[in-house]
Amino acid sequence: MMERGKISPVQMALLMNPAISATVLLLVPAITAKQAHRDLWLSPIWASLIGFFVVFITYQLNKLYPKETIIEYSEQILGKLVGKLVGAVFLLFYLHITGIIVREYGEFLSGAFLQHTPIAVIIGTMVLVCSFAVIGGLEVIGRASEIIVPIVMLLYLFIFILLLKDLEIENMFPIMEKGIKPSLMGSIVPQSWFSEFLLISFFLPYVKNKKKGMKWGMISVISVMLLMVLTNMMNLLLFGNLTPSLTYPVMIAARYISIADFLEHLESIVMAIWIAGTFIKITVFYYVLALGTAQWLKLSEYRPVVLPLGFLVLLHGLWSARDLQELSHFLATSGAVYILSVQVVIPVILLLVAFIRKKVQQRKGSLQNESPINH
């Protein structure tokens, strides 16, 4: 087996939380607000449904092929040629998405803090640090998440508490003034983020206690949903109708904090904890990319491909968009369709085909009493 390490279901849940939420908290509140206006805090709740659905599908697929990742079992399900093709689609997709993530990271830092540093340097150093973690293996990533994620969460909640006195509850009302539609429309973009829960199909084969995998996957979805609701709520109560026009609302919110004339301008702290979250996010995607590539090429070890892939990720980060506006526009429009079709439609097709195959085989095998999994 390529990855010898094992992680616990809790570690998986801790990994998946920042793997979804790290970038969602940055750009998405503003994108959601454009559609959902005052109901933007409802959108994550609708969007999380797709998260539950993806976790369910992934878990069912994993039950059929407990020791394989999606790259491996798509070959089993669809046959060698089509399976390889689907695998290639996934890998190119994840390469592209990882590129987009590092670009978001680079854009945010160069826009808000390091104006004079070339974006390639900002992205390159981060990819390098992530590659250390990827080379370390799944166990190392899991343990790192156990240290980093709780700290990030606590600090994030701490910022909320500091903002409490500036919040105005009137901004929220009236709820669902124009019915449910705006909030549903607003949930489309967050949906594409929630569909990233497909990543757990790469982790489930290495989870120690498989039965709890589903439970903790769902808990992870709920935690991301709550985090997004909380963030959107904070932005709404703080900025009201201003929210859609801000690029990084959370960042601006941190500037509001002023306690005792001393705790001021905490945006650097926000940035620091956000870097830690993004680190987990990039590492997870990067790891999945490296592991998937190695499995697709049938290598015995994924570590040799890590650094070359890191270079590709860096290039994709630089190529994925001309500037932040283009990137944000892509994510708000065609990106959603693109991401959802790869991460939801293909797995659903895979599961359907796998079930049909299983049924057919059961009919055949009822004479020979053969198990379809050991096929």
Add this chain to the structure above:
Amino acid sequence: MNLRRKIIKFFAETMNIKEHSSSPSGDHPVTDKDPLSIHVAENVITLESIYADCSDVMFRHFLIGNRTKAVLIYIDGMSNIEEIDKNMLTPLMRQEIETHFDVRTILEQALTVSSVKEIKTLEDIIKEVSSGNPVVLIDQQLQGFAAGLSKWEKRSIQEPSAESVVRGPRDGFIETVSTNIVLLRRKIKSPHLKTKTINIGRYSQTEVVIMYIEGIADKTLIDEVQNRLNRIDIDGILESGYIEEFIKDHPFSPFPLILNTERPDITAASLLEGNVVILTDGTPFALIAPTTFYSLLQSPEDYYEGFIIGTFIRWLRYTFLLVALLLPSVYVAILTYHQEMIPTSLLISVAKSREQIPFPALVEALIMEITFEALREAGVRLPKNIGSAISIVGALVIGQAAVSAGLVSAPMVMAVAITGISSFLIPRYSASIALRILRFPIMFLAGTLGLVGIMLALLTIIIHMCTLRSFGVPYLQPLAPIRKSELKDSIIRAPWWSLKKRPHWTGDYNKDRQPNGQIPSPAKGNE
């Protein structure tokens, strides 16, 4: 990854070459396992050729019962001469014995020494004589015997200077391994406390003792420690640091993966938690394996004072661990990239003090930090009576003169001083030097990328620490992976009566430390 493997291979190869070229072929026949000659004269000639030019080795010829030739061999200064005279030479020379006797009758009837050992080969003789035990060889006998009468000068037991406590035992290990074993046996009187001795070092033949409590320590761990120790092949072991580098899991990590201590109470506590202790003759430092990062941040006093105070002091230590690691870097990063974080009034005074400084903040910090490290190193090396004078001069030079000369700013002096003091809060010296070294790369990153650089450095350190294992135990054990029962003794220091479980190192082996329900409460039924 590959490069690392290559480096290891290269080192391994060069080591092998050295090993072949320096095998002790031309030296004395230490490996000689032939039995002794029946004539004592022949044995003496062989031994005298082995001990040629060793003026401290004494050969004392005498007659047993005025008839049989015998020789006493010992090293001057390593044996207790009074005892030899009184309990060996006196009974043997005054002995009235028959013509036919053997060594056993002498041992049973004549010798009034409690610890004796029969000897059959030259190798045995050399071993006993080198460790200070006088050896007697007798004519017409194939065996000799050695008496355990070694005695040499040793340091008295003193309080370890690097690990002092306000409350707690004040004894410390010394350079003699047998005394150190006694210190531990006095704390743990159970026969389950086991000691296994091996000799390491082709020339030094250093006694290395593995200690553990049978039934608590994991068996695979004991075997692993023994295997790693048996693999060591070196000419001499002079300090336990040699052993540490040979048996470390990750040879290129700056972090100490094996704890060293001079304190018997820490060692005994580790034994009770299921660790394996390695004592080395010739050094007061015991090695404790496996070690986790948080155990490097513990002081024995945490357990002796009340648990509320213990918890508070632990948190203080964790905070200042971060200060020691990050303060100069954060100062540089904020001054260079994030000035808006400083409140306006403070910013003005900082800017005023930096007005005349010719260097950028990073250079200023580096100069100060390196000077501070140099001063600290000098303070250790300097003779004690001038040490304090130099440190006063040093403090004046950096503190007053440098500021008034406009070379460094006063806030920077403060930052460096606080950093220096906080690194002393870490109770284990080996951990604090690791952090001292890591401070410099972080400072460079802070100077080039600001807080982003610091975060990247921290993340790299966390990843590195997550990859580390000490004898199979993850280095950040109770935090990553999370072990709920052990969090009680790492994040806080829970009261003794609630620490029911031992930390499980490699296996779940005899986990209960004490039974439930020992919370003290007023005696019932007194109402």
